Amino acid sequence: MKYILVFLFSLAIVGCAGNDELPDIAADTGEQQIYEEAQRYLRSSNWDLAVRSLQLLESRYPFGKYAEQAQLEIIYAHYNGYEHEAAVEAADRFIRLHPAHPNVDYAYYMKGLAAYTGNDDIFSRFLPTDESERDVTQAKEAFAEFNQLVSRYPASPYAPDARARMVHLRNLLARHEILVANYYFRRGAYMAATNRGRYVVENFQRSPAVADGLAVMAQGYILLGLDDLAKDTIEVLALNYPNHPNIDKNGNFKSVYTLDGLQRNWINKATFGLFFPPTPPQFDTRPKL
Incomplete structure (x- = not known):
């Protein structure tokens, strides 16, 4: 019972952290300062405030030197905050806006990763289940996304991990x-x-x-x-x-x-x-x- 209470208390802390208010940022606050503030939230794993700070940065300085990097980090923050659909949407947006960007392979990789863990939540860490017994729709989507990455960018630094995950997904789908x-x-x-x-x-x-x-x-x-x-x-x-x-x-x-x-x-x-x-x-x- 003690462990259950500790677990519920930890969830309550997580929930409260997600409701933090974004500090007021003056209209004349510089691009560099907003970006550094967003980085502070990322380092402290405050994913909600990180997303909001990065979105503010992009809206105020859409053509600034951090705008494209902010879009990539929004994908990362959404993913780590268990907002997998939002991560996929953010990745799709980056791919659509910057198809020739040198880091577009990262967006493809994160799309696959978000689909790969789409059925996971914080409870799955404590209540493991047989993946092959679940709905495999997102597993199929993840395989397709990883396949796009390795087909388009075979030399990408994310390709080896994507291939390894594809092997796991193929075995999972077969077992299903x-x-x-x-x-x-x-x-x-x-x-x-x-x-x-x-x-x-x-x-x-x-x-x-x-x-x-x-x-x-x-x-x-x-x-x-x-x-x-x-x-x-x-x-x-x-x-x-x-x-x-x-x-x-x-x-x-x-x-x-x-x-x-x-x-x-x-x-x-x-x-x-x-x-x-x-x-x-x-x-x-x-x-x-």
Whole structure:
């Protein structure tokens, strides 16, 4: 209980800090002075006042020497203040106004980063969840934005991090498809499940989820009565992933439903199917945390 109270108190402090009033700045205050004030807010992580100071600087000195830098730092401040949509809008504005700017790659990078963390908030730090179980719309957007960056500016200093995040996003999207396939198996939608597995195999070749995608396809074909396709898929799975948990030492497919039919446990058999019925097939071979 003590830790909960401390956490709530810290949130209250954050909330109060966000309501600070921007000090009155005289109309004749110089560009340099306003910029330095904004930098002070950035250094102290007072993102709200940093944004407002930078916006004031831009409005008063739209053609000044700090105007373009202020626009870039507004993106940064919005992002750090968990205002991801505002960060994307600010980045879009900079790209539109300065398409040939030497730092425009930073705007593309921040667009991807804002989408990448778009589902995150302060609570996600304390209540971690499986990313692949969430809505992946923003993950797809982030992948597209990072892809734009590495395609347009492959030598950008932000490109290596963008590529690394793209690998993570690709694996995340592939795993999401497997989880959706598992859901379809539970609902008895075998064709839909099979299609999800095939989508992973065809579109995420370098993802660790490909092995489960093949297992999903094999299981789906078995349940659909497409034994020839099931055998071909099992051969591919056994050849490329012989240690997959759904492949036995002889290269045969192991699951609740195999080419030999439904595999029931002895209690289920002894009770004529009344107890411990076979559970729907599920595929998720990620290491357990």
